[in-house]
Amino acid sequence: MTDHTQQATRCHKAPEERRREILAAAAVVFADLGYRCTDMDRIAEQAGVGKGTVYRFFTNKETLFMATVEKAVDDLSEYVNSAVDPLEDPLEQLRLGISRYLAFFERNPGTVELFIQERSEFRRESKPMYFVYQDIHGEAWRERFRALVRQGRMRDISPELAQELFSDFLYGAVFSQRLSGDRPSRSDQTDQIVDILFHGILAPETTES
Template sequence: MTGRNGSPAEDPHKHRAILDQAIRTFAEVGFRGADVQVIADRAGVGKGTVYRYFGNKEDLFWATTFEVLEQLDRHMLQAMEGIEGAAEKIRAACVAHGAFFEANPQHLEVFVQDRAEFRGAAPQSHLEYHEKMIARFAKIFEQGVADGEFRPMDTRKAVVSLGGVLHGTTFFHCYSKIDQTLTEMSEYAVDIFLRGIRAPVRQGVQGNLQ
């Protein structure tokens, strides 16, 4: 593979156009149904330019998924700017996660195909980026523990669990007919994650989950 974004682009505008049209095309017809010639035509470049910048169709697909990942990450980081407290930072990031995919449904389609088509067999660059994101959020959880907002925990497992909640909420929303928006569902999901669902235990009453 040629790496996360393919070969260095001689023209950043062409590079951007190819990525944008690749996201559009993969979202519409899937990886297997996508034709590189169609992507090239939509981007206003020659088919050879696509191959020169990205190597082959699979490399182009992984470049688009990395682009989606980076855009999502930037969106969540922006949402956390200026927010105090670990819980509120996490809440803001999770709501931003839902809002990003709600505003960019084509990005969500590519995000889903990543798992469906390749069953998580992502390039090393993607795995490293995911690890960087996990480490960043683990530090937020650690700060929450240090400040007394959260109970002591394995912060990495907490981040991975929260990621599972978000991904599950996102995919469920894709295939379910419900009245709530994805942003609303994401906010509710993170609220449940942070607060839990157990009612306060009344004095003298023992619950089965204690």
């Protein structure tokens, strides 16, 4: 393909498609190099566009970085909720939600790096975007815990605390796996993780005969 043909192909891409390509490229570069060591030239090169094209969509590096983090959070939400929402059983929703959550980070390990960089570089600006997402979507998960209590399938404990602790456990699990570099895949351990979260670590009580 000639340079002229390549340029024509670029020009005919819809703006939203081009924006998605830039965000995908930015996610790779930011995760690889870190926020401070990344420049717009490198992202443009990764996306296969001119730097001016990147600036047409994003006014500066900070704007692009935050859009990249927001896209990662949106992708996580879509990946989990698109599978969970059609289900009716709250227990199956929780089970599948855990599985999809762990699988997402297995497939997108750089997302952890983006979350770390957001906290490190912009800690005084606002609440991290992941926790903004939790505030928005947490109620749906709390209601699933409430439904389990109403159905008598969960002990009468705080659904709000249960949801918060489940979330913190999973968030910590994917971070520790990524940062340690030598722990087994959490996605491969989904069944064991679900078992521990649902049943705890203690053996069922037995009655002496």
